[in-house]
Amino acid sequence: MRRHTRGWATGMVAALLASNATAQLVPAPVTISPPKVSTPSVKAPTLAPSVTTRTVRGTLPKSPVTVTSVPSIRGSLGAKSLPNGTTISSPLLSAPLGSVKSVTTRISAPLGNASTVGVNLPASRPPSGLALARPTSALALDRLISTFVPANSTSSATLLADRSARLSAYASASGGRLEQDAGGNLVVRGHVVLIDPDPRSLQQMLRRGFRILSDDRDAWLGLRAVTLNSPGHMQASAALRLVHGIDPRVTADYDHVYEPAGGALGPAKSLLARARGGGTLIIGMVDGGVAAHPALSGHILEQRGFAGAARPTGHGTAVASLIAGSQGRFHGAATNASLIVADVYGGQVAAGSASRIVQALGWLASQRPSVINMSLVGPDNALLRRAIAAVRGRGIPVVAAVGNDGPAAPPQYPASYPGVISVTGVDARGTALFESGNATHLDFAAPGADMAAARPGGSYARVRGTSFASPLAAGRLAMAGSVQRLASEARPGKGRVGRGIVCAACRTDPGAVGAR
Numbered sequence: 001m002r003r004h005t006r007g008w009a010t011g012m013v014a015a016l017l018a019s020n021a022t023a024q025l026v027p028a029p030v031t032i033s034p035p036k037v038s039t040p041s042v043k044a045p046t047l048a049p050s051v052t053t054r055t056v057r058g059t060l061p062k063s064p065v066t067v068t069s070v071p072s073i074r075g076s077l078g079a080k081s082l083p084n085g086t087t088i089s090s091p092l093l094s095a096p097l098g099s100v101k102s103v104t105t106r107i108s109a110p111l112g113n114a115s116t117v118g119v120n121l122p123a124s125r126p127p128s129g130l131a132l133a134r135p136t137s138a139l140a141l142d143r144l145i146s147t148f149v150p151a152n153s154t155s156s157a158t159l160l161a162d163r164s165a166r167l168s169a170y171a172s173a174s175g176g177r178l179e180q181d182a183g184g185n186l187v188v189r190g191h192v193v194l195i196d197p198d199p200r201s202l203q204q205m206l207r208r209g210f211r212i213l214s215d216d217r218d219a220w221l222g223l224r225a226v227t228l229n230s231p232g233h234m235q236a237s238a239a240l241r242l243v244h245g246i247d248p249r250v251t252a253d254y255d256h257v258y259e260p261a262g263g264a265l266g267p268a269k270s271l272l273a274r275a276r277g278g279g280t281l282i283i284g285m286v287d288g289g290v291a292a293h294p295a296l297s298g299h300i301l302e303q304r305g306f307a308g309a310a311r312p313t314g315h316g317t318a319v320a321s322l323i324a325g326s327q328g329r330f331h332g333a334a335t336n337a338s339l340i341v342a343d344v345y346g347g348q349v350a351a352g353s354a355s356r357i358v359q360a361l362g363w364l365a366s367q368r369p370s371v372i373n374m375s376l377v378g379p380d381n382a383l384l385r386r387a388i389a390a391v392r393g394r395g396i397p398v399v400a401a402v403g404n405d406g407p408a409a410p411p412q413y414p415a416s417y418p419g420v421i422s423v424t425g426v427d428a429r430g431t432a433l434f435e436s437g438n439a440t441h442l443d444f445a446a447p448g449a450d451m452a453a454a455r456p457g458g459s460y461a462r463v464r465g466t467s468f469a470s471p472l473a474a475g476r477l478a479m480a481g482s483v484q485r486l487a488s489e490a491r492p493g494k495g496r497v498g499r500g501i502v503c504a505a506c507r508t509d510p511g512a513v514g515a516r
Helices: 012-016 156-172 199-207 236-246 314-324 354-366 382-393 466-480 483-489
Strands: 029-031 055-057 087-089 102-108 114-120 178-180 186-195 211-218 223-229 251-256 281-287 300-305 337-343 371-374 398-401 421-426 444-447 451-454 460-463
Touching: 156 178, 156 186, 186 236, 186 354, 186 382, 199 236, 211 354, 223 354, 223 382, 236 251, 251 354, 251 382, 281 314, 281 354, 281 466, 314 337, 314 451, 314 460, 314 466, 337 354, 354 371, 354 382, 371 466, 382 398, 398 466, 421 466, 444 466, 466 483
Parallel strands: 281 337, 281 371, 300 337, 371 398, 398 421, 421 444
Antiparallel strands: 029 055, 087 102, 102 114, 178 186, 186 223, 186 251, 211 223, 451 460
């Protein structure tokens, strides 16, 4: 991986660019420092330490600019800590940097008090990242801004630190719904999932105070998953130890939570795409819901929610369009395909748990799609591992993104499972994306930057990330009919690209469709 010069702060500026754009840097560095910011007069615990002030290259206003440490919601401004539930909003969350030259960032606390700072950023570099409207839910978790650091300002170590901070921020803002395991991965608080449990062991656990939340028997996957809620207010780590203490032979794991592998998840102010698909080639996807869009008209066969009702999201809409979308000069990889969409989020990141993903996989497998795309990432999980193996045992290929936390990050799943086709992204020059995540194996690369995808509301967005490379590879695999034929189409690239770049011609130039 080539070295990159540090320069951008990984806090506020990085967060604002998470789903939109990176700015063109200029040679002269400017050091920024924290201003005096009024915070609400509420008593709240100090959430994680101190401000990190770094050097930023760019055009800055005369007044000071606030840049907090990476976990924006957990960070602090000056010596005053932001209370739990603090949110950050900005015009950049609904418009890319290329169309905004002066930005006012609003930092607001739960009681409605707010502080405002301004920053001018140059708009000459083509924006990247998914420029989509952010969630409108009152839940703090739904308003979290994902961390993203521009390519010319970071290192593997920085990306790894940002990942840790982002996951901690998700857990802190979840209202107690999430916690972290020993590796820092997100898990549903107090939940333990048993796989094909022995009836006697299960009864012993119930006598010890565990409660059954769900008991799912999936004939297509050939497995039974029982989700237990721990006694009292026990954390998931303690609950898992107790389960293994009751029966050391039981197969049990956390109910890990999986993130979209790039771009904004948040629910969109748009209608859910109507089910009107009619193509004989069927492709499944595990993601957020898909919004109505002209490019997807006639391509959605069915959408089903596994975290409540299916809700349209920016991430799901972009991924769907890259698989099968078609409108004017925009096209996905398999324009004659119909999509079946399993929404495992319902608009909330906290809902994308292993148990829900496995339910979604069981339903998708029963529909017998040509391939299933999974543009989401998380840790190894015993339940998900079994489900993926069962899907593959049915002869259904699974394609997954490797993530965007850099090569120093832990291996990400499901991309790292044996037999899963793992995909990274490349830019318009065929160079592997610097932020591409780690996997135990890498099969292919596909366009993942300098391109457009559908966004809710009928327009297009510039996108960047392995989330958007994976659907192109999945669509092309469905069209090719086999991994061997797909491999024969692969062309060389620069950097770590596996067996090569596939679907290179599937990239739609953002300028061709007016992507913002």
